[in-house]
Amino acid sequence: MIEDSRSITVLIPLHKGAEFKEVIRRNLERLSSYCEFIVSDATQEDDLLVELMGEFSHRSDVKFMGRRELDPGWLPHYNYLLGLVETEFFMWLPQDDEIDSSYLCLNLENLE
Secondary structure (H helix, E strand, C coil), X not given: CCCCCCCEEEEEXXXXXXXXXXXXXXXXXXXXXXXXXXXXXXXXXXXXXXXXXXHHCCCCCEEEECCCCCCCCHHHHHHHHHCCCCCCEEEECCCCCCCCHHHHHHHHHHHC
16 A cells, blocks of 8 residues: 555646546546646647536646647657656556556555
8 A cells, every 4th residue: 555645646648638538537536545636738629628627626636737838749748747746756647548546556666
């Protein structure tokens, strides 16, 4: 079990991810006691981020980042998000991947 459940930030970069809304919702719900989240959509080409903000805005463990000027492509988006991490560890969670807390715990224990 993770001793400090907030020692990892899960970065979820979005891009036209509306079809994965349920996957993202389940990750945010399932992992809520185990990490901090940064959910980001730099282009906001669909309404997914707004919908997630409406549903999860009450949660202090989830930060949302909307439209902003970045160079095109995924690399500038990812590099920008790295600069926001304040925890000891971080991980990327692509919008279409679904994990559970055991995945986080196992990987964090191996790192520690």
